[in-house]
Amino acid sequence: MSNFILRKAEPKDVSDILRLIKELAKFEKMEEQVILTEKELLEDGFGDHPFYHCVVAEVPEDKQSSDGYTVVGFAMYYFTYDPWIGKLLYLEDFYVMKEFRGYGIGSDILKVLSETAVKTRCSSMHFIVAEWNKSSIEFYKRRGASDLSDEEGWRLYAIDKDDLLKISAKKL
């Protein structure tokens, strides 16, 4: 089954996008952490200023998944800025439903993303991978990816909403 197309996501896709986000979160053992809604995905992705972009993989009706879906894979990305080199493409989520793997969908998605990055004059594509996700690490390394956390010792930090509110409220 090599019968699939890749296309830019449209507003009608937000339901499938959320479904796939949840499936990927489940794979990462984090499913209960997805609190994003279809409404937010719609506003944030298809308003005047999109905060993310999506590519989706779709199969024909007669090739639908066992649970009845035709949108079987996606990648979510946005543009970031490196103060040393400029624009970067940041790959945030990338997932193909299990029953549709092995047909080149993932490779094709990465190709489309690479073309997008080059076309928009990005110097690099960045993304994070969980250190336990060996198969994904291999997939990316085969395509030239290097582990910046290893090479440069960078560690990702977060200040969450409650602490942001505390900081905002502080008198200085």
Next chain:
Amino acid sequence: MSNFILRKAEPKDVSDILRLIKELAKFEKMEEQVILTEKELLEDGFGDHPFYHCVVAEVPEDKQSSDGYTVVGFAMYYFTYDPWIGKLLYLEDFYVMKEFRGYGIGSDILKVLSETAVKTRCSSMHFIVAEWNKSSIEFYKRRGASDLSDEEGWRLYAIDKDDLLKISAK
């Protein structure tokens, strides 16, 4: 000397922004890697679709730095998207010139960024810190920052331009 203001960067600031980017890169032992130009900073930050935002710290003329500058600190940030929770503010660069530290400029900048994050309905502010940068790690931890690389085992990867071209051409 507590005499400074914080303001949104304007097109006229790109020269100072690039200077401070280079100073920070020097501190990170990476100065030769800054190939960005003022022209790109101008197009990318002040066009129809800004790819980054900046806050700058400015002192009066009579308080200028020993090398004659009045823009003495900056933070560069942009908005990212977490598929589980939505919008995030991503703090990319954050630097105050050495002779102007200890006056609360850094704290005030972080306050402005936090307010911006809350106002734009971001769930969190993310940023990376080099694991050897103990004083910065302390600065952030005092304000509630947690090390996601530790907690969640995330590692940052890159596929650079030459490999992107190879993949595109496949």
